[in-house]
Amino acid sequence: MGMRHDLYNLIEDGITPEEVLSKNTPVRRSVEIKGEVTKDVVEELSKIKREPDWMMRLRLRSLELFNKLPTPNWLPNWVLDNINLEDYISYARPDVNRSSNWDEIPPEVRQYYEALNIPEIEARALMGLGAQLDSEIIYINIRKQLAEKGVVVLPMEEAVQKYPDLVKQYFMRVFPPEHKFAALHGALWSGGVFVYVPPGVRIEAPIEGFFLISNAGEGQFEHTLVVADKGSYIHYIEGCSAPRLSKYSFHDGMVEIYAHEGAKVKFTTVQNWSRNVINFNNKRAIAERNAEVEWVEASIGSVASFVYPSTILKGEGAKTEITGITIANGKGHVKENGAKVIHDAPNTSSKVVNKSISANGGTAVYKGVVYVRRGARFARSHVTCDSLVLDGDSKAYTIPHDQVFDDTAVVTHEAYTGRISEDKINYLRTRGLTEEEAKSLIVLGFISDVTEGLPFEYAMVLNRVIMLEFSKYGKVA
C-alpha cells in the first residue's frame, strides 16, 4: 500500500481526472463519420468494419426501429436538445494501430491511459484489459493463463468475425432494439469487448474495459457482451472517463450478459465521465438456472445519466443483486440510476440497493421495476433506496414500481432520505475534521458497502475522487 500512483497524487493535489485528461493533446483520427444517421452512414460503418451480412442487416433493422420508435417523453428537454444527432460525430477512428503491448501504442495516445494509471492498474490487479479510445478498441490483452483455459477476450468487431455463430446467439438478443436509444445503439455500435468464459472456469481477478471519449461533439456506442458458460465466474469492470470538453458528447453504450446455469457474473461500472458527457447505457442480463448476476453501477460523473441495469431471472433459483451509487453534484445535473428485475422462474431472488447523494442543485433519481410473472413461485425481492441530500437546492426522487402476478411472491421495499445534520458535522469537527472533511467522510461511509466490494486500487481512486467532488463543493458553498 506504500506505493503512490500518479493519479492518486494528482487527486490529492485537488485535480480531478477530467482536468488530468484535459492536459493531453487531442488524438488524430483516420476516419470520421458525421451528420444525420442514414442508411448510407450505417452501411458505410458496416463496410469499414468488414462485417458479415447478418450484422449489417441487424444494423439496418435497428436503424429502421430508431426512426420509428418514439422519443422517450420523460427525458428533460435540455438533454434532448443536446443530443441532436446531426451535430454529432457518430464514428471516430483514432489514427492508431491496435496492440496488446502498451509500448507499441504511440505516446500521445498512451498518455491518456497513463494519466489515469490504467496500465499500472492492469499490471497490478487485472487479468485482462480492453481500452477504447473514441470509437475503437486500441489496446487489448489478457493474461496467458486465461487464454490457455479458453477464455476469449476480444474487441467486439473481431469477435463478430472470428466467432460469428457464438456472437450471433446473444448479440442484441439479450437486449433487443426495443426502445429508441437501444435501436440507435444497434445501428451505430462500435468497439466494446466480447468475453466468453468456458464452463467451470473461474477468473479470480477482474477483467476491465476502459472507455475514453477524447473529443467534444462525439457519440460513443461501444457494445460489451459477456457470456459466462455453466458454472463459470467472472468479475468484469467497466470504467469510463473524458477530458473537460468544449461542448457535449453523447454516450449510448450497451452491455449484455448471459449467465448460463450455475454461472456467476459480477459487472461493475465506475462511470466518471466529465461534466460535458450525456450518458445513456443499456444494460441487461439473463440468468439461467441457479446463475447469479451482480450489477454495480457507480454513477459518479456526467451531467445527465440514464442507466437502469436489468436482470431477467430466467431459470429456477437464479439470483441477482443490483447496486447503484449515484452522485448528482452540480446545478442542473440529472442522474437516473435505476434497476429492473424480471422474475420469470420459481425460487428466484433479487436484491436492489440504491444509494444516491445529491448536492449543489443536483437531482438524483431512482426508477425501478420488479416484475414477478404468474407461476414464478416463491420469488423474493427486496429493494432499498437511501438518499442523502446535502442542501436545500438538491433533490432525490425514488420511484419504485412493482408488478407482482404470483401470490407466493414476497416483494419488499425500504426507502430513506437523509440529510447530513449539523450535529453529525459538529461531532466530527470536535474530532479534528473540517466541515468538508466531515461531509466527505459521511458520504464515503454512506457508500462504503459498495466501494468495499471493489479492488483496492479502484476503491482508493474512487474514494479520492468523491472526496474531491465534495471538498470543491464545500468551498463553493
Place this chain on the structure above:
Amino acid sequence: MAELRIEDLAVSVDGKLIINGVSFGVRSGEVLALMGPNGSGKTTLFMTIAGHPRYNVVRGKVMLDGEDIVKLPPEERFLRGLMVAFQTPTVVPEVRLSTLITAMINKINGRKLTDPAPPSLVNSLMKGIQEVGLTPAHLSRGINHGFSGGEMKRSEILQLLMVKPKVALIDEPDSGLDVDGVFAVGKALLSLANSGTAIVLTTHSAKILHVVKPTRVLVLNRGRIAAEGGMELVEEIEKVGYENFLKAR
C-alpha cells in the same frame, strides 16, 4: 507541560446566560473533578471549550498553552490538543468508529484523512478496546450506531486513549455504566492522566473519583464556581446533597 486556563468565561445559549464568570486551570497529569447539580452549566462549559457553534461566548478567554483559542473552530482546537468526551455523543451511522479513529490519527500526524491505519494504531486499538470493554465488532459499526449508553461512553474513552490529547474534557464518563464499567473507565482515565493528559471530568458519583483520585474538585452552581477544594467536598456532597451543600456556602 500542557495547560488549559479558563479566564472569566461567560456563555449564553439562545440569548440566555448559562455560564457567568468561570475561571480555573488544569495542567498535564492533573485531574480536575467538576461537580454540580443538574443544570449548573457543566456540559455548557465543555461544549463551549470544545468550540461548538451553538454556544456563544459573551466574554472571557480559553487559554491553551498560552494561546487564546476561544475564536478557533472546533477542529483547530482538537488539532492543538484539546478533546472532549461527550455525555451524549452523536450517532453517525455512516462512519465507522474505526474510520473515525483512523481519520483523527491521520489528521494529527499530517497524513491524508483516508490513508489506511498504520500497524501501530491497529495494535493500540486492539489493546484499547479491551481496556474499555468493547469488541472489534464495535469498531466496524457506525459511530455509536446501535450502541447502548454504556457502550457510547466506552467509545468516547477509547477515542481519548488513542488520541492522548494534551487536555481532555470528559463529561460524565460513568453515567449508564455498570460497576465493572466504572472501574474500567476509571482505570483508563488514570493511565491517561499518568501519560501526561490534563483531565477535567464531570460526574454525579463519587465511585469513579475514588479510582481516578482527582487532584482538585470544583463545584459549579448557576454558572459560577461555588466551591473549590479536595475530595472532602465530594464526601460532603455525598452526605448532605447539593442543596444543603450549596446553602452552607
